[in-house]
Amino acid sequence: MKVTxxxxxxxxxxxxxxxxxxxxxxxxxxxxxxxxxxxxGLFEQRPVVVLGDDHGLAQEEVFYSALVRDPRFAASxxxxxxxxxxxxxxxxxxxxxxxxxxxxxxxxxxxxETPGWVPGPTRLGYINFFANVRAANLQLPVERRIKVWLGExxxxxxxxxxxQDLQPYLAQRDDNYVRIIRDEILQKHKKTLLIIGTGxxxxxxxxxxxxxxxxxxxxxxxxxxxxxxxxxxxxxxxQRAKSWPVPATAAPAIGTWLKAELQSPECSFLDAQTIAxxxxxxxxxxxxxxxxxxxxxHAYASQASGExxxxxxxxxxxxxxxxxxxxxxxxxxxxxxxEEDRRLRCCASPHFQGKLDWxxxxxxxxxxxxxxxxxx
Numbered sequence: 001m002k003v004t005x006x007x008x009x010x011x012x013x014x015x016x017x018x019x020x021x022x023x024x025x026x027x028x029x030x031x032x033x034x035x036x037x038x039x040x041g042l043f044e045q046r047p048v049v050v051l052g053d054d055h056g057l058a059q060e061e062v063f064y065s066a067l068v069r070d071p072r073f074a075a076s077x078x079x080x081x082x083x084x085x086x087x088x089x090x091x092x093x094x095x096x097x098x099x100x101x102x103x104x105x106x107x108x109x110x111x112x113e114t115p116g117w118v119p120g121p122t123r124l125g126y127i128n129f130f131a132n133v134r135a136a137n138l139q140l141p142v143e144r145r146i147k148v149w150l151g152e153x154x155x156x157x158x159x160x161x162x163x164q165d166l167q168p169y170l171a172q173r174d175d176n177y178v179r180i181i182r183d184e185i186l187q188k189h190k191k192t193l194l195i196i197g198t199g200x201x202x203x204x205x206x207x208x209x210x211x212x213x214x215x216x217x218x219x220x221x222x223x224x225x226x227x228x229x230x231x232x233x234x235x236x237x238x239q240r241a242k243s244w245p246v247p248a249t250a251a252p253a254i255g256t257w258l259k260a261e262l263q264s265p266e267c268s269f270l271d272a273q274t275i276a277x278x279x280x281x282x283x284x285x286x287x288x289x290x291x292x293x294x295x296x297x298h299a300y301a302s303q304a305s306g307e308x309x310x311x312x313x314x315x316x317x318x319x320x321x322x323x324x325x326x327x328x329x330x331x332x333x334x335x336x337x338x339e340e341d342r343r344l345r346c347c348a349s350p351h352f353q354g355k356l357d358w359x360x361x362x363x364x365x366x367x368x369x370x371x372x373x374x375x376x
Contacts, residue, residue: 032245057315058325063247083116085150130148198306252311253306259307278293
């Protein structure tokens, strides 16, 4: 063989991409899809897909509504279990999303009769979600309509006057979600989307362990990327994601450059205040299954990064993310405001008790959206 031919052959071999298994994790890229396509694709693998809710993140709340308005969702999934609704009002939300007229004072109890939220999940995106399910259902025959399951345990807030009064209801939360999904979804061979705080899946309240014990491999998890504390780290990540659609899912993290990027030792997901608060916790106050503050900090960081999730939900560059506005009825209806204020004063965790900040709510609902800070 002539030298020239040998050189050409060697160049051809060197230009041929290596098989996926032969590339290092730092070189392998995750599969990136438009977010709705990515989430619906996970239902082809698992009957329950969990969207980890970063409470108050406007872009994520918008995505929830876009997902249920996509005709494919009703056709292929048809069920949603939400953390921002109380089971005591299941009949009310059933009537509302079916198109019936429901007085606003009655409808409001859907998201205010929730023990896990003090004073309550009053962000506008959560409330808009129910309206979007209703709008989607009005275009569908009765037998194909989306069913919304309210996941929070039944509670009568008129009888709750202290943080201690709330404890029995908080203790029921994870078991309530397991029961609903077991009885209404898995045992009936159905599928559901579960929208719940990421901490229930990866953090100190391991709902996932309960599911995995009873139904191994039933859950697929999606966690939003909200950004690092450091601007340089965000800039580097955004550069790598510049060709991604917004919103998008990227999967998997494990075995690709995404995992290494999320675990970068130069970058952090927890702010200095959070780290200091955790380090100052006495051992006796640590959550169950944690023997040190170092373990707890690692759990919080993993939860925030989404590094162990089945997919990352990319909602755009972190400096474009904003806080969701608060339901304006909270300052238009004084009885509503007084009750939410009472709950915050009496019944929140002692670290968070205080008055409801009227001025902060008005500022947050100003025309210019409030920027979301990474780690907040």
